Amino acid sequence: MILFWIGIIQKSSGFFKNFMMKIDPRILRFALSLLIFLYSAFLVEFLHDFFPGIGPISMGTYPLTYLIGLISSVLGYKLMIKMKSFFRCLAVFFSLFLLITYIAFDLHESPTVDALKSCKDAIRIMRHTENITFKDIFSENRTYSIAGMVKYKDVLPEYLYSCTYEEDSHPFYSFYLWKSGKKIGSNNKYWVIDSLSRQDTAIFRDVVKGARYEIIAPPALFSGSSKHLFKEIYGDLEVTFWPISQNMNHGFETWFYRFLDIRWNK
Structure with a gap:
């Protein structure tokens, strides 16, 4: 079985390599650099829709994220021109991809809503559900408050x-x-x-x-x-x-509540 999958991977990699060799490298580099900018635009829209509630000040993250995406796109194109190996070009692309993701999440924050912190807290809660107490319902940290409301929904x-x-x-x-x-x-x-x-x-x-x-x-x-x-x-x-609102807003709050409810109250 292992040998079968190794054979499949080898054939797939060979096909992928031959396919990529037929593409003009300049078009490929341009396409990858354009994807970086398009991804930054998609990401900022996703963050504002999935983590709502920051307010007018958060509008500043729009031009900042677009600017970072544009700079990364141009920088990525120039770096990929110097890379003779296609896989090195991919390494540059994914490095910028991850960098933009981290920066965009970090920019999208406020005293009440912080996308990056909310994700970290969600992971921490899912790994240590036994640490959630009734008192967490009243926490200023909305992620913990939602977890408390799910855990104690029957006596809320x-x-x-x-x-x-x-x-x-x-x-x-x-x-x-x-x-x-x-x-x-x-x-x-x-x-x-x-x-x-x-x-x-x-x-x-x-x-x-x-x-x-x-x-x-x-x-x-x-x-x-x-x-x-x-x-x-x-x-x-x-x-x-x-x-303490018991109504979940759309986006992260709704998703996180439903996810925990399904996982904890099967």
């Missing part, structure tokens, strides 16, 4: 918030808040949570650094699609409620 609360205490815009304590039916809970063991007579409104009482605070959450905090960022300021103390 209706509303999820990541909460932060800040002093002079510097966060010093983070925790989370959830609501399932009429029950409201938090991992902040110092919070006293009281429901008001008004529907979907709650009071949170806490003692922070020796001072007592009473936070009245607006009805919108637990009211369907109107769930939003809620921020209250009490002197030097800022209390921020960050909503």
